[in-house]
Amino acid sequence: SQQGEEDPQALSIQEGENATMNCSYKTSINNLQWYRQNSGRGLVHLILIRSNEREKHSGRLRVTLDTSKKSSSLLITASRAADTASYFCASDPPGTYKYIFGTGTRLKVLA
């Protein structure tokens, strides 16, 4: 499998529910970022978590990082219809000048 795979590929929930998306990566990393992309639009940066951090919060978003399992999760609490988008993780292996993006999770929040 590739560096940066996410599951589920698609997630459909009711407004008010929590949404959890997971990301796995293959190599060690310096940092991991989560992005949101509305259909056909640009990439919006959500959170950056460094390899020495385990958890980070920003508003309704909570990101965890487990470097021993090479995985990260993004939790969106109390979801809203406006959260409907694709969510990507991106990791940067040491010694490189790039981020490697995951395959993304398509989240649909039903009103």
Added chain:
Amino acid sequence: EPEVTQTPSHQVTQMGQEVILRCVPISNHLYFYWYRQILGQKVEFLVSFYNNEISEKSEIFDDQFSVERPDGSNFTLKIRSTKLEDSAMYFCASSEAVGYTFGSGTRLTVV
């Protein structure tokens, strides 16, 4: 909040033609990047640029591609002879150190 600006937002070109995609990074950023996203697929790294030279490039970034920082503000991606498979959304990004800011993208359609 500072932004990365990309122009044009949408470009249609004939196969075999040259295209130049333009980006204005955030003014105090030192690292610049191009990524692309073929419709419905993951975001792929093309090239990173620092101190007026390429830091890293992917296998996608072959001899048909080039980047340039012609002045203190612009960062361009040139595709010399476009192919149908170059149709994609192209994203420019810049960073100061860690974490990127992405532009809203240029949708390139090769016909």
